[in-house]
Amino acid sequence: MPKKLTDDLNERIEAEIVRHVEGVGIDVLHAALAEIVSRRTLQRRLANLADQKRVSVSGKGPSLRYRQSQIIYARSHEPALIAASPGTEVDTPVSPEGEEIRRYVRQPRQQRAPVSYKQSFLEQYTPNSTAYLPESLRTQLHNLGRPATPKVEDAPAGTFARDILNRLLIDLSWASSQLEGNTYSRLDTERLIEYGQAAAGKDALETQMILNHKAAIEYLVRDTEHVGVNPETVIALHAFLSDGLMPDPATCGRLRSRPVEIGGSVYLPIALPQRIEELFGVVIEMAAEILDPFEQAFFLMVHLPYLQPFEDVNKRVSRLAANIPFIRHNLSPLSFIDVAAKDYIEALLGVYELNRVELLHDIFVRAYERSCQQYVAVRQQLIPPDAVRLRYRTQLSALVAAIVRSGAKADLAVIRAQVPGTVVEADHERFVALAMEEFQNLHSGNVIRFGLRPLEFAAWQERNSGDT
Numbered sequence: 001m002p003k004k005l006t007d008d009l010n011e012r013i014e015a016e017i018v019r020h021v022e023g024v025g026i027d028v029l030h031a032a033l034a035e036i037v038s039r040r041t042l043q044r045r046l047a048n049l050a051d052q053k054r055v056s057v058s059g060k061g062p063s064l065r066y067r068q069s070q071i072i073y074a075r076s077h078e079p080a081l082i083a084a085s086p087g088t089e090v091d092t093p094v095s096p097e098g099e100e101i102r103r104y105v106r107q108p109r110q111q112r113a114p115v116s117y118k119q120s121f122l123e124q125y126t127p128n129s130t131a132y133l134p135e136s137l138r139t140q141l142h143n144l145g146r147p148a149t150p151k152v153e154d155a156p157a158g159t160f161a162r163d164i165l166n167r168l169l170i171d172l173s174w175a176s177s178q179l180e181g182n183t184y185s186r187l188d189t190e191r192l193i194e195y196g197q198a199a200a201g202k203d204a205l206e207t208q209m210i211l212n213h214k215a216a217i218e219y220l221v222r223d224t225e226h227v228g229v230n231p232e233t234v235i236a237l238h239a240f241l242s243d244g245l246m247p248d249p250a251t252c253g254r255l256r257s258r259p260v261e262i263g264g265s266v267y268l269p270i271a272l273p274q275r276i277e278e279l280f281g282v283v284i285e286m287a288a289e290i291l292d293p294f295e296q297a298f299f300l301m302v303h304l305p306y307l308q309p310f311e312d313v314n315k316r317v318s319r320l321a322a323n324i325p326f327i328r329h330n331l332s333p334l335s336f337i338d339v340a341a342k343d344y345i346e347a348l349l350g351v352y353e354l355n356r357v358e359l360l361h362d363i364f365v366r367a368y369e370r371s372c373q374q375y376v377a378v379r380q381q382l383i384p385p386d387a388v389r390l391r392y393r394t395q396l397s398a399l400v401a402a403i404v405r406s407g408a409k410a411d412l413a414v415i416r417a418q419v420p421g422t423v424v425e426a427d428h429e430r431f432v433a434l435a436m437e438e439f440q441n442l443h444s445g446n447v448i449r450f451g452l453r454p455l456e457f458a459a460w461q462e463r464n465s466g467d468t
Helices: 009-018 026-033 039-051 096-105 119-123 135-145 159-163 165-178 186-195 204-222 231-242 273-289 293-307 314-321 324-328 341-354 358-380 387-391 393-406 412-417 425-440 454-463
Strands: 055-058 065-068
Touching (some): 009 026, 009 039, 009 065, 039 055, 096 341, 096 358, 135 358, 159 165, 159 204, 159 324, 165 186, 165 204, 165 314, 165 358, 186 204, 204 231, 204 314, 273 293, 293 324, 293 358, 341 358, 387 393
Antiparallel strands (some): 055 065
């Protein structure tokens, strides 16, 4: 039975050739690609690639070798990206280095050399010695992101983010989803998050994407005792963000076990599951060692998408993971407001195909400056947070978890009977009201905040499904 050819077979062949700097013969090539292409088909494809000048050929007979073609950078932009027609997006000003990356990634795919994952890109980085962001820039960003109220800096981790949570949920859910092509407007997003009203005429997957962002952001902001730059948190972010969006539900919250390709790019991510797991651990371990929150955030934005540890939703995971250092250090979060999808994608292509970060650096700095303008101003207008909720946050979470695990109905009598002794008499009624509010807003996407597993919540929900 003939082999079923994979999509972009030519790119797979080119990527394998790139791995052999001194050239590679047909026998070695076929051994590496035997699972996806027959020897005869491989020979035909190689002949076509040679005719198109996409690979070079040297030698004859048994000595024949295929090598990566020496492609010269095109000097013109791809017309579709720069057409000056009405409504066309104007290029964001960037550094000369960023502009150089732009010129390269705007070439047609056939003029860009196929590349695979390079572990050396990661190995060249030493936490707290190497720096993608210069020290002077990090100091500037610290000054921008520091809340106007000095007390906030010394407050428990996540205080600033909790203060602006309602605004952050809308801004980050909307802006991050837009970067994925979501067509919800900011107003539509606000109605969905605040009132549960899905926008008319929108695809259900777009609605799901927004709600997934909301759940993931709430997890980061409200569970700061357990959230950190660690594998568990990053995998939990994927579970939240990919819920209901993966073709195979079993891949939600799991590292990938099969190859993936990136549309519009000549970059081929690593395929071996054992290597993915190993490198994922190394990336997170290195990120956790970085002391500066801005350098840590940027490192995650570079190396999580580059590794592609999940089958999908990698970019979304990296954007929310980048906010972990800001939340923990009570700095202004990064919402990606006013970041153009074109700029962001081109910056990532620079990372994927050239291992260069300058364009992403430009976009990151601009995005953070814009976010600071939003949230430093927002906080000045905020009503102080509920003192009772803050005082008894741990007790509230413990009570919700205890009632769910017991299977009891969450009514006033049950809640009042389980008010902890640490809650003073004067705060009893407010504590009960807050507990009722938590149960009214409890769903499968946020039960992790209370240390509950989805199966525990589902069992409790089924047991009480007949109650009104």
